[in-house]
Amino acid sequence: MENFDQIFTLLAEHEGIGLNTDIFETGLLNIIALVGILVYTGRDFLGSLLEERKSTIVKGVQDAEDRLNEAQKRLSEAEKQLSQANIVISEIKNETISTKKMLLESDSFVAKKDLKIRFDRALATFRSKERQIFVEIKEQIISVVLNKTVVRAKEAFGPKERATALINDTINKLEGDLL
Secondary structure, eight states: OHHHHHHHHHHHHTTSOOOOOOHHHHTHHHHHHHHHHHHHHHHHHHHHHHHHHHHHHHHHHHHHHHHHHHHHHHHHHHHHHHHHHHHHHHHHHHHHHHHHHHHHHHHHHHHHHHHHHHHHHHHHHHHHHHHHHHHHHHHHHHHHHHHHHHHHHHHHHTTOHHHHHHHHHHHHHHHHHHO
16 A cells, blocks of 8 residues: 555656656667567467467367267267167057957957857757747647547547547557657
8 A cells, every 4th residue: 555655656746647758768679679589589489389279279179070970970870760769669559559459359259259159059948948838838739639539529429338449549549649
């Protein structure tokens, strides 16, 4: 803070800031000579530093381009793999659908076969019952006809023995045919 105060004090004593035009007093020639020497001697050093920096930057850019190309190659390979995976997925879906259809058709065939067997059994049972009922009805009709015939024969022939023998022979013949 003292130096700062001293600067203002010096300015106030010397009547402000002015331009010194004396070249030797200002050291302008010294500064120009120093810059010239620095440029002449530092050109190789500074040139090599700049050249090294330039090659580092060029190498960095080239590496970045190589990484970009590599990334683009990997991206295209990944896209190819994705399209192949999509094709495989669609094939799997198609195979799954066809397998489901085959399973459904197989189940349908088994169900139809089972239903046919059950229907055939029911039909056989129905026909068996039908024959049994037919035989029973036939026997009842024969029995009723025989009873009526016996009653009519008794009425028509009365107590005669020959009529009785004829009726008994007829009944025996009819019974043999029924059995």
